[in-house]
Amino acid sequence: MSMKAVTSWALAGVALAAVALPARAADATLTIESWRNDDLPIWQEKIVPAFEKSHPGIKLNFQPTAPKEYNAALNSKLDAGTAGDIIACRPFDASLDLFKKKELTSVNDIPGMNNFGPVAKAGWSTDDGATTFCVPVAAVLHGFIYNKDAFKKVGIATPPATADEFFADLDKIKKDGTYVPLAMGTPDQWEAATMGYQVIGPNYWHGEDGRKALIAGKEKLTDPEWVEPFRQLARWAPYMGDGFKAQSYPDSQNMFTLGRAAIYPAGSWEIAQFESQAQFPMGAFPAPVPKAGDPCYLSDHVDIAFGMNPKTKSPEAAKAFLTWVASPDFAKLYSNALPGFFSLQTQPIDVENPLAKEFVSFRKDCKSTIRSTYQILSRGTPNLENETWVESANVINGTDTPEQAAAKLQKGLDSWYHPAK
Structure with a gap:
């Protein structure tokens, strides 16, 4: 075989190999x-x-x-x-x-x-x-971030597990007078819903069961399990400090990281910023259940x-x-x-x-659920998500009762959303 033929075969072999190799x-x-x-x-x-x-x-x-x-x-x-x-x-x-x-x-x-x-x-x-x-x-997970030094000072040994314990602890903090019990304001509105109503609510409407029942039209926002979280939220107002109606989201963050407040209703996205700014040890606890032995649900x-x-x-x-x-x-x-x-x-x-x-440990004991307004129910006008912001703030501010807030939300939803029965 001539050198030319050998070269041709070699080149052909290289070409075949190139074709055979996967891209x-x-x-x-x-x-x-x-x-x-x-x-x-x-x-x-x-x-x-x-x-x-x-x-x-x-x-x-x-x-x-x-x-x-x-x-x-x-x-x-x-x-x-x-x-x-x-x-x-x-x-x-x-x-x-x-x-x-x-x-x-x-x-x-x-x-x-x-x-x-x-x-x-x-x-x-x-x-x-x-x-x-x-x-x-x-x-992102939801719950409450707390100042461990504040809890130690007022004699709270362990974070509250039930609603009664939560309010008893808030009373202790308020009575002591060193710290604002809850760092949250209402002018921006979204925190009242996202870190308030949507955090404590799943324990009352039973997470995904309630959320899906609302979408299916089997439950209404005026049902007891949807109104009760507003009643709980209304009780927060006396613990939020004198200026909470004018306190913006950044104001609340600063109030907590500067050590002036004991508890911050939180989303887990705060962790990195809080750790870079706070000069005190922090802990977290999930939304307290209505009463001892009740199942726990997590806004996850x-x-x-x-x-x-x-x-x-x-x-x-x-x-x-x-x-x-x-x-x-x-x-x-x-x-x-x-x-x-x-x-x-x-x-x-x-x-x-x-x-x-600590936040992710909540998943061990609590069933995960997503915010009740996010899937399907905020596609129309009025938008249920945005209206829930407004009414959550109104309930804390005392301009609407829990029952009035629930009725307004349901009326708005009924105006455009008609689930198949």
Whole structure:
């Protein structure tokens, strides 16, 4: 065989080998759209390097937008065909609308989706639960953060477990006079609902059972289990300090971190900021149950997920990323990189931050539920979520009774929402 023939055979062999080798999911760069611009350093320093190390050939470009601008900016990019490959998904209707417009794909077949239960998937699934279109990432948990020095000073040995114990402890703190018992105001309204009504309420309407019954039209907001949380909330007012009607959300944060208040009705997203500012030890406790022995329910609210842009030019790489997001390795990395944002996977994650660990321990004894207004019930006008903010503040301010607040909310809902009976 001539040298020319040998060379031809060799070249043919190289060509065949090149055809036979699978294309590396590789040499792809995935752009990730997100509203969490505060997370940029954590992505650059921890998350991106971890993914790229385990997925050679795929690069990540985390490209966040300011939270208030995200929805509009994302929609514009999707319309123009310039959106990234991976989309950070807000829970419920905003992402459901994207899926209906075929701007997100089903993730039912992504390996690892069996790591998530129905509550975790609820924020990014069709109303019938048949199709999930984003891989759940994290939830925020709710309860109360307290100043351990304050509790020690007034003689509270253990955090309250029941409503009666909660108010008895507030009385002790108020009588002592050193601290404002509860750091919360009402002018911004949303805290009264999000860290008030929606935190204590699930213990009365029994979490997912009550939420789903409300959606099905089997329960009403004027039923006792929905009115009682407003009655409890109305009792907070004497413990919130003299100026609570003018006290903004940042004012409440500062009041607590400066050591002037004993208890802060909280979302777990406060953990990192509070730990960087407070000069005293902190603890956390879940919403007190109505009476000893009652079941405990936890506002375990779905917050962020990731989905795939159907127009991505690197679908295999995008699926590889989503598969990683669905893995326990990612869950542990994300939960510990961002204390207070907790994995939605069913298997417990070993959380390292002590205060975050205390929050996540609530899941052991309490059944998880999401905020009652978020799925389906805030699609019309008046918007039940926004109206619940208003009425929660009104009840604390004393401008509406609990019964009046419940009646207004139900009347607004009845004006546009007609569940099939």
